[in-house]
């Protein structure tokens with residue numbers, strides 16, 4: 001399974017704890033979940049792919065749902081279902097609908113995914129001013145079939161899901177209340193700066209699997225989106241890093257583009273970045289200190305063409321650099337100095353399918369004392385070469401205290417670990433919509 005960013009509902013957070021990478025959801029739980037419970041960052045190595053459409057989450061955490069008093073709380077479009085116990089939601093999904101039904105004025109959550117809807121007309125929404133969440137994913141909506149201004153009138157709208165449609169551009173205008181805008185798997189090839197710049201409350205923008213090129217990012221002031229925490233641009237046609245990202249960003253997904261270089265000091269403008277996913281690009285060289293970001297926890301640069309290692313920030317816990325061209329894991333570059341009062345947090349390195357002929361120097365364990373495993377797997381060197389790496393997986397023997405700590409939140413470590421490695425073998429699928 002390919003990587004993705006997504007929200008883990010509460011019950012899934014616990015499952016995340018039992019995986020090799022439990023630290024990420026955990027960390028996120030501590031630093032972010034409290035203030036902002038909507039997004040989470042998927043533990044991509046968890047085998048949750050068959051969980052693609054988790055049961056509907058009846059409540060957006062952090063969003064207050066008022067239960068107004070109605071005379072007829074059962075008012076509901078005849079095509080749909082409004083649960084008597086949860087009358088603010090209207091379920092119209094999987095019904096082969098071609099038209100959006102009229103939405104009663106008390107409805108706050110509207111589920112229209114998996115239908116044959118081609119158009120979004122104003123009249124369906126005239127009374128629907130209470131809407132907070134609309135799921136129109138998996139329909140057949142084209143940009144020119146969306147009535148002008150239909151969404152902007154919904155001044156309470158917080159989440160808009162339009163993934164898997166036929167949009168060619170971002171709907172415009174959108175209400176400034178919007179926090180989640182999910183537009184993946186469309187045919188979007190143009191970005192109008194006006195469409196997104198004003199969305200100051202937006203925390204999550206997903207544009208993965210569209211047709212975006214570098215030129216569309218010229219003049220877009222992403223930095224106006226002062227609350228943006230997650231930007232997904234995977235599987236587009238980018239050749240450069242997107243410019244002008246807001247300093248609030250914590251998750252950046254750029255997998256499966258054609259980015260070939262990272263400008264000097266690019267990440268200095270992103271001091272909160274926790275996770276960077278750039279696997280399946282064309283990176284050959286990165287500035288050796290490119291990732292000198294004190295917040296970075298996860299770095300995925302697998303499936304590029306990197307020849308050299310680079311500086312590892314202290315905060316980093318998981319490093320994925322498999323399928324590159326690295327011949328030597330130069331520890332002097334990765335760890336130019338050791339601060340005995342402030343050790344690196346690195347626990348896991350995945351470095352299979354490179355050109356290593358020797359394991360990483362043992363000096364590494366002074367610099368990275370928390371290393372638990374290094375996955376060397378197979379290296380891309382001919383089998384008759386003498387210096388074959390013998391150990392596919394290095395596992396450090398943990399001290400009893402560490403072992404206990406790891407066991408506590410991580411009951412099936414070995415099992416999950418092996419599974420995580422296996423999972424990565426056929427990992428080439430990106431689905432950022434697992435929330």
Ligand SMILES: *[C@@H]1O[C@H](CO)[C@@H](O)[C@H](O)[C@H]1NC(C)=O
Pocket residue numbers: 052053054056057113135137138161433435
């Ligand atoms: C919206 O529909 C998608 C299916 O495309 C589903 O995965 C997702 O959970 C739905 N979102 C919400 C918030 O219900």
Ligand SMILES: *[C@@H]1O[C@H](CO)[C@@H](O)[C@H](O)[C@H]1NC(C)=O
Pocket residue numbers: 102103104123124125126127
């Ligand atoms: C909007 O509400 C008014 C007043 O309740 C009602 O007469 C009208 O039919 C509603 N329109 C739609 C499209 O639901």
Ligand SMILES: *[C@@H]1O[C@H](CO)[C@@H](O)[C@H](O)[C@H]1NC(C)=O
Pocket residue numbers: 155176177178201
């Ligand atoms: C933006 O978010 C803030 C804080 O949650 C809220 O007070 C404000 O009303 C939101 N803005 C809009 C336009 O909804």
Ligand SMILES: *[C@@H]1O[C@H](CO)[C@@H](O)[C@H](O)[C@H]1NC(C)=O
Pocket residue numbers: 002235236237256428429430
């Ligand atoms: C990579 O992106 C291309 C389009 O740019 C898409 O066709 C392909 O499915 C993507 N691959 C993965 C593994 O997501």
Ligand SMILES: *[C@@H]1O[C@H](CO)[C@@H](O)[C@H](O)[C@H]1NC(C)=O
Pocket residue numbers: 289292311336
């Ligand atoms: C990382 O950045 C800090 C300041 O932000 C600087 O002191 C340090 O030398 C840098 N390290 C490397 C390896 O560039």
Ligand SMILES: *[C@@H]1O[C@H](CO)[C@@H](O)[C@H](O)[C@H]1NC(C)=O
Pocket residue numbers: 328330331332333
């Ligand atoms: C490792 O990197 C340092 C600093 O760039 C360099 O001086 C040294 O020659 C490199 N060592 C190897 C084995 O490549």
Ligand SMILES: *[C@@H]1O[C@H](CO)[C@@H](O)[C@H](O)[C@H]1NC(C)=O
Pocket residue numbers: 294314341342
């Ligand atoms: C440890 O290093 C980080 C980042 O390099 C720094 O922000 C922090 O203040 C350091 N802590 C101590 C105790 O030196």
